[in-house]
Each structure stands twice: as structure tokens, then as C-alpha cells.
Amino acid sequence: MAKAIKGIRDAAKKGAQVICLQELFRSLYFCDKEAYEPFKLAEPIPGPSTHELSSVAKELGVVIIASLFEKRAEGIYHNTAAVIDADGSYIDKYRKMHIPDDPAYYEKFYFTPGDLGFKSFNTKFGKLGVLICWDQWYPEAARLTALTGAEILFYPTAIGWADGEDPKVNKVQHDAWETIQRSHAVANGIPVVSVNRVGKEGNQIFWGGSFVAGNQGEILFKVSHDQEEVAVVEVDLARANNTRVHWPFLRDRRIDAYENITKRFID
Numbered sequence: 001m002a003k004a005i006k007g008i009r010d011a012a013k014k015g016a017q018v019i020c021l022q023e024l025f026r027s028l029y030f031c032d033k034e035a036y037e038p039f040k041l042a043e044p045i046p047g048p049s050t051h052e053l054s055s056v057a058k059e060l061g062v063v064i065i066a067s068l069f070e071k072r073a074e075g076i077y078h079n080t081a082a083v084i085d086a087d088g089s090y091i092d093k094y095r096k097m098h099i100p101d102d103p104a105y106y107e108k109f110y111f112t113p114g115d116l117g118f119k120s121f122n123t124k125f126g127k128l129g130v131l132i133c134w135d136q137w138y139p140e141a142a143r144l145t146a147l148t149g150a151e152i153l154f155y156p157t158a159i160g161w162a163d164g165e166d167p168k169v170n171k172v173q174h175d176a177w178e179t180i181q182r183s184h185a186v187a188n189g190i191p192v193v194s195v196n197r198v199g200k201e202g203n204q205i206f207w208g209g210s211f212v213a214g215n216q217g218e219i220l221f222k223v224s225h226d227q228e229e230v231a232v233v234e235v236d237l238a239r240a241n242n243t244r245v246h247w248p249f250l251r252d253r254r255i256d257a258y259e260n261i262t263k264r265f266i267d
Contacts, residue, residue, distance in 0.1 A: 016062060018154075021066050025067060034106050039071075044071055045080055063086050063123045065081055099134065120151075128150060130153075142188060150190065152191045152237060153190060159177060161204070162204065163203045178209070185217045191235045
């Protein structure tokens with residue numbers, strides 16, 4: 001927490017208004033194995049972490065997006081992002097909807113899928129859509145969040161390469177990760193911000209590469225794969241109207257023909 005707050009202060013000094021922390025920033029990424037000890041890390045939301053971050057947000061006048069391990073009740077836990085406004089008030093939370101279960105990403109062992117739906121948050125500096133990591137692979141999640149009026153999408157993330165993996169495979173995986181999120185910006189006409197971990201934890205090398213994509217998917221800023229960085233990137237939220245007028249994807253959606261999207265598979 002002390003390290004996160006230092007980063008928040010550094011970002012605020014550089015002019016940041018909205019500050020997004022990486023996924024599950026309070027600890028190492030414990031989902032690399034199935035164990036019971038990490039459940040002790042969970043906390044209620046709002047709770048100790050949101051209280052501490054609220055005082056920092058109020059002091060600095062910034063909005064904070066904080067990904068936390070939520071204990072909802074005995075035996076019910078979520079991967080949750082809390083949103084705190086610039087006056088220090090806790091606005092609300094988003095619970096990660098899509099939960100992975102891959103080697104070294106055993107999140108289904110820890111997290112119950114979210115049940116709050118896709119949503120956006122009215123803050124001092126805009127209406128923010130927040131999704132979490134594995135959600136970023138699903139265009140439905142980005143679309144539904146955009147349809148709530150989100151002016152920008154944030155993805156706190158923890159994703160990386162397996163140690164010793166073929167570099168060619170690494171590149172393909174990373175490029176796919178970046179491409180799918182850039183496509184969310186294009187399809188919805190709003191910026192996308194992805195904030196990833198960096199560094200080796202267990203057998204995973206988190207690939208960093210945090211980036212900001214503009215309304216048409218162009219890369220506005222990108223950090224390195226192997227260094228921790230605090231970066232401030234300016235985006236124009238008013239640009240969405242111009243983008244959507246010229247690329248009217250929302251206007252031309254055939255909402256009368258999409259009923260099968262709610263099926264698992266069309267036989």
C-alpha cells in the first residue's frame with residue numbers, strides 16, 4: 001500500500017486526474033497456485049484499503065481505481081475494483097465478471113464471478129468504465145460498459161509470459177492482448193487504458209507494456225515490458241462525439257438481430 005500511495009503521489013505531481021492501479025496491487029499475484037493462505041488477504045469493500053485511499057484521493061484531488069481482493073461474506077470472494085472520487089468519497093465497485101482458470105492463473109479457485117453487471121462510474125473527471133484483466137478479451141464486456149455511457153475504459157491487469165517460453169510465442173500472445181483492447185477502442189469510439197503488472201513472480205514474467213489507446217485504436221502511450229513506471233497521458237474525452245459521428249458503429253448496430261448473442265453456441 002505504501003508503494004502504491006507513493007506512485008499515486010508521483011502521478012498527481014505530474015498532473016494526473018484519474019489514477020489506475022494494477023490488478024490486485026496489494027500483494028504478489030497469489031493465483032499462481034491453489035492455496036488457502038491467500039484468503040487471509042481478502043477484505044470488505046468499502047474497507048481498510050478504500051478508507052486509506054480515500055484520504056489520499058481527497059488530499060490530492062484525484063480519482064483512484066483500485067483493484068482489490070474482496071471478502072463479501074464467509075466463503076464468498078471477488079476480484080473487485082473500487083472507484084474513489086476526487087473528493088475522497090467511495091463511489092462504488094465493479095466485480096470481475098470473467099474468471100480465468102489457466103496454468104498459473106487459478107482464479108476460479110479464489111473468486112466468485114461478478115454479479116453487479118457492467119457499469120460505469122460518474123466521477124469529477126468523467127464517466128469511467130472499469131473492467132478487470134480477463135474481461136479484456138471479451139468485446140461484449142467492452143460494448144455493454146460503453147453502452148452505460150462510459151467515456152473511457154480502464155483495465156487493471158495481471159498478465160504475463162511463462163518463464164522460458166519461446167519468444168515467438170510471447171510476441172504472438174502480447175500482440176493479441178494489445179490488439180483486442182485496441183479493437184474495443186475502435187468499436188466503441190472511446191479511449192482504452194490498460195495497466196499491467198511487471199516483473200517476475202513465481203513462474204510468470206508479467207509483461208508490463210501498459211498502454212493507452214485513442215478513440216480509433218491508435219497507441220497514444222506505451223511503457224516498457226520490464227520497468228515499473230508512473231506515466232500520465234492526456235486524453236480528450238470530447239473526441240468521442242466526433243469519432244462516433246464519422247464512424248457511427250453505435251448508430252448502425254442491428255440490435256433487432258442479436259438475440260443469439262446470449263446463447264453459449266448456435267447449433
